[in-house]
Amino acid sequence: MSEVLIIQNLIVVNSFVLYQKIKQFVYGMLIITNKSIIRCKLDYVYCVKFSLYHNHNNHQNIICFSSQNNSIRFWDFEHNQQLQSFKQHTNCAGAIKFSPFSGGRYLCFGSYDNKIRLCDVETCKTLHVFNGHTQCVWCVNISPLQNNNNSNNESNNIGVIGGNGYTICSGSFDNTIRICDIETTKKLTLFKGHTDYVKSVKYGSNALANTILSGSGDTSVCLLDIPSGQQIQVFNRHSEIINNAEYSPF
Incomplete structure (x- = not known):
């Protein structure tokens, strides 16, 4: 097996540390560098x-x-073959996010068709389609894993999605951020603070658990309060588009 997997315009270090492989992404094809090229x-x-x-x-x-x-x-990159696929959007598929609960069984992804889909990886079935955005969904996120009486690690096997208070957050080219409840599928909060498209949304944790950090094409980073639906603080010292915003890990 080769040490390098090439796909498209992005260099990523494999999270499976034991394999210590570097993945690089290039335009237009999936290539595995080996004696033969696939x-x-x-x-x-x-x-x-x-x-x-x-x-x-x-x-x-x-x-x-x-x-x-x-x-x-x-894609199974050890055996160089496609394992499964979802092709349910009517336009380009964009941001993807695995659930922090149930060992990553659920997949949330946005699209240029303005929709967000929640799918079951195990069954390859769509569980729900979230509507509401009027332009393409550029970024999505799922609220962090919650502690419960049985487990508090990322392998937590919650039997069902519902009843646990998990939410999906999405940023769009319509300049808004929407938060929807996974169990009820209803919209909880709509943020309209940005004046240009939203490129990054992240949930906070610990003391900032009820906040979202967003980055936008309007060159600002916003810290948002989920319960009130209000901006806590706006960071606007940048002069160019904010492609990604992240909380400090400390």
Whole structure:
């Protein structure tokens, strides 16, 4: 097996540290550098994540990526083959996010069709389609894993999604941020503070557990209070687009 996997315009270090492989992404095809070159022709690849669900449950090394051809694909990079795919969007598939609960069994992804889909990785079925945005959904996130009486680690096997208070946060080219309840599928909060498209949304943790940090094309970073739906603070010293905003890990 080669040490390098090439897909598209992004260099990522494999989270499975034991393998110590470097992954690099290039335009237009999936290539595995080995004695032979294997190619899976694609359109532009937007987002790539490692699937902890497949690693936890089946000991498989799988990457999940979204593409301009409207699809979400799961690729087994040890055996150089596609494992499964979702092709339910009517436009380019964009941001993807695995659930922090149930060992990453659930996948949330946004699209240029203005919709967000929540899917079950195990069954390959769509559980719900979230509507509301009027332009493409650029970024999505799922609220952090909650402590409970049985487990407080990332392998927590909550039997069902509902009843646990988890939410989905999404940022869009309509300049808004929406928060929806996974159990009820209802919109909880709508933020309209940005004056340009939203490119990054992140949930806070610990003392900032009820906040969201957002970055936008309006060059600002906003700290938002989820319960009140209000801005806590705006950071606007940048002069260019904010592509990614992140909380300090400390």
